Amino acid sequence: MTCGSYLIDALHARGFRMTPQRMAILHALRSVGGHLTPTEILLNASRIYPNLTKATLYRTLDFLTRNGFAAAVHLGDSRVAYELVQEQHHHVMCRRCGRSLLVPEGTLRKVCEILSEGTGYAVEADHRVWFGLCSACQSAERRSDEKLAG
Amino acid sequence: MTCGSYLIDALHARGFRMTPQRMAILHALRSVGGHLTPTEILLNASRIYPNLTKATLYRTLDFLTRNGFAAAVHLGDSRVAYELVQEQHHHVMCRRCGRSLLVPEGTLRKVCEILSEGTGYAVEADHRVWFGLCSACQSAERRSDEKLAG
DNA sequence: TTCTCTATTGTAAAAAGTTACAATAAAATT
DNA sequence: AATTTTATTGTAACTTTTTACAATAGAGAA
Numbered sequence: 001m002t003c004g005s006y007l008i009d010a011l012h013a014r015g016f017r018m019t020p021q022r023m024a025i026l027h028a029l030r031s032v033g034g035h036l037t038p039t040e041i042l043l044n045a046s047r048i049y050p051n052l053t054k055a056t057l058y059r060t061l062d063f064l065t066r067n068g069f070a071a072a073v074h075l076g077d078s079r080v081a082y083e084l085v086q087e088q089h090h091h092v093m094c095r096r097c098g099r100s101l102l103v104p105e106g107t108l109r110k111v112c113e114i115l116s117e118g119t120g121y122a123v124e125a126d127h128r129v130w131f132g133l134c135s136a137c138q139s140a141e142r143r144s145d146e147k148l149a150g
Numbered sequence: 151m152t153c154g155s156y157l158i159d160a161l162h163a164r165g166f167r168m169t170p171q172r173m174a175i176l177h178a179l180r181s182v183g184g185h186l187t188p189t190e191i192l193l194n195a196s197r198i199y200p201n202l203t204k205a206t207l208y209r210t211l212d213f214l215t216r217n218g219f220a221a222a223v224h225l226g227d228s229r230v231a232y233e234l235v236q237e238q239h240h241h242v243m244c245r246r247c248g249r250s251l252l253v254p255e256g257t258l259r260k261v262c263e264i265l266s267e268g269t270g271y272a273v274e275a276d277h278r279v280w281f282g283l284c285s286a287c288q289s290a291e292r293r294s295d296e297k298l299a300g
Numbered sequence: 301t302t303c304t305c306t307a308t309t310g311t312a313a314a315a316a317g318t319t320a321c322a323a324t325a326a327a328a329t330t
Numbered sequence: 331a332a333t334t335t336t337a338t339t340g341t342a343a344c345t346t347t348t349t350a351c352a353a354t355a356g357a358g359a360a
Binding site: 111 | 269
Binding site for chain 2: 317
């Protein structure tokens with residue numbers, strides 16, 4: 001159970017506590033490279049801390065997110081997953097066919113710079129999904145609209 | 151019940167149908183300027199179509215979003231609201247104190263341009279909330295970290 | 301108008317997420 | 331090691347969201 005130990009001091013400095021429940025959740029998040037849904041985290045973390053409850057899970061995810069240790073990833077209309085804050089990466093996802101693509105690093109860096117410059121906030125966009133139309137669906141939707149017009 | 155009529159042809163062109171349930175939901179979304187949570191929409195739309203069910207509501211919100219007529223707005227870690235697709239606007243929200251701010255229009259335009267250039271997708275970021283730290287909380291968190299270090 | 305096709309809805313049960321409040325247990329202090 | 335403080339958890343009830351499947355009803359064709 002050493003998986004969350006690197007956070008202990010950071011928590012204490014802010015008046016928070018480390019608990020086996022939080023350790024288990026952090027371990028689950030760490031065991032995958034990417035993001036997990038709350039349900040997946042519950043399943044995974046329960047192997048380490050069998051009595052973990054849903055209430056604690058959701059409260060902990062909220063806690064970790066508010067304090068910058070984890071980040072919420074909005075996967076689609078209302079689906080949310082979580083991951084440890086590590087490197088930033090965004091995707092674009094086609095709202096029509098679902099195809100997705102990684103946003104190039106340079107593009108993402110520029111986006112965050114522009115947002116921070118424009119607002120004064122230290123914007124932390126750890127992992128987000130953008131919606132739009134991929135090139136194939138841009139054509140398809142254009143055809144629909146032409147059919148409508150003509 | 152004319153509130154969603156401007157969409158009828160657009161729906162038909164893509165093989166979809168207009169229904170009184172969809173009309174009621176569109177009317178509810180239109181009656182406010184901004185976004186509404188599913189629960190608020192249900193309450194509001196039920197005044198027009200009293201037998202509207204939750205299942206239909208959620209399916210319709212999903213349908214409208216997938217087809218570009220409405221957009222999901224992620225308000226916080228897991229809260230989602232919906233609004234009609236109109237003008238784009240983003241906010242930045244401080245993950246620590248919750249204070250939020252409108253992202254200037256020019257900043258937002260640049261962000262979308264950069265994302266579209268970088269990916270080839272037609273990115274549609276109708277209304278989003280960015281998280282980060284406002285200037286006050288940037289200082290506060292810095293103080294915590296100094297306490298930890300020294 | 302009537303018929304036909306199938307997109308859309310209602311039903312009902314299950315799953316996911318939230319909340320109030322009392323009980324527990326980290327961790328600083330003595 | 332015992333004490334104290336209060337952050338954190340479990341319980342249990344509740345609300346929100348999702349899903350399978352049968353029933354309904356738009357909208358084009360006859």
